[in-house]
Amino acid sequence: MEPTYPQPLVMVDTALFTIREERLCLILTRRREPPFEGVLALPGGFVHVQEDADTEMAARRVIRSKIGFDARYLEQLFTFSGPARDPRGWSVSVAYYALIPLTLLDQSQAAEALPVDALPPLPFDHPQIVARAVERLRGKATYSSLPAFLLPGEFTMNDLHRIYEQTIGARLDKASFRHKILEQDIIEPIPNRFRVGAHRPAQLYRLSSKALTPFERKI
């Protein structure tokens, strides 16, 4: 009844996105064990069958150990596999991606947040994982509220506008953006909360419960 086949190694890898200095970044880890000891890589690790309820929980454990708290948005990305992707043997890596507001990271962690278009050479098949994660995030950004999860709990309409532009990598008309976002009911104004400065105060918003419904059409 037990299978007689040699089993592959099973691990998870995570692409943790954040926005730093107006650029879309990934949080990298310096590896503390061979192979590739000392090299910057995506946070990852083996599944612990005694401890993890499934691979998503393994990813959450890895993320918690890296940034100290849970990701607000986490999604399975793709499963990578083969004999060559890891020198330790035939392996399966279930990859996840998550969105992290930079404000929640402490300074040392922010230092390891590097722009997706200026990453160092990455070990294993991590370049493919990154390419697919960026493609997925950009793709989903145009028809969902995903980029909002890169912001802290309270934000202005202009914060949101900017983070969409940075995630998608294109200009979006201010008025059209407002109309579209408000029509989708994905955010709600926080009553009587405004951000002040040397200019007109801005209404503060938060994600509403409908935040994860995808849009009907494009932004």
Next chain:
Amino acid sequence: MEPTYPQPLVMVDTALFTIREERLCLILTRRREPPFEGVLALPGGFVHVQEDADTEMAARRVIRSKIGFDARYLEQLFTFSGPARDPRGWSVSVAYYALIPLTLLDQSQAAEALPVDALPPLPFDHPQIVARAVERLRGKATYSSLPAFLLPGEFTMNDLHRIYEQTIGARLDKASFRHKILEQDIIEPIPNRFRVGAHRPAQLYRLSSKALTPFERKI
């Protein structure tokens, strides 16, 4: 350097869609080994690390052994995992879905093609796999050429129209459908090939090389 953790079992499962009698169906297999011997289930099996280049190749091997030829469209769906989904132990199943034209199946295989809305009770977590596969197929159908892969190599515009309606499960306007499809360049007329009958002959089409580009907007 080798991990000391006990490793999960690694398998692939496949959701093979076809259209039979105007209904969206899944091809099921009667299991020949325990657990669940004799029960209808999704075709699947363990990854063979000596033989398979990756999990997609494992899925192709499973599909070939089931229907005797390669699937024309195959895509990774999702990876399911946990200690309880398989009685043999903590397992990871990389699930794939594929689209198969019924005309290519022989009679005995067609008999195991059952409508997705009238499936027997399925073992393991196969009901979840099916639910996610149907959701993905329906979702992609509205903005891609996916349903065309359920048809044989030559088909009329009305064949295509019907298969979209059956896949999505809704009525689509004939004229709007034609405009949209032709505008996308996903199919091309086969010169001087028509299907004849007791009515006006219908132009035969085939998938063009751009068939896998997703649509700009909805059908």
Next chain:
DNA sequence: TGAATAGTGTCTTTAAGACACTATTCA
């Protein structure tokens, strides 16, 4: 007042959907 950001009204363009129409074959 001008600089800076916040927020709105409205027009143009384009896509989607509805629907009525014409076309060609065979019995």
Next chain:
DNA sequence: TGAATAGTGTCTTAAAGACACTATTCA
């Protein structure tokens, strides 16, 4: 001719995008 399927033209509605405008604060 009528039944059956094939294929087209065009109008209405609605969304997306562009753009100009008004609003409020502080220095």
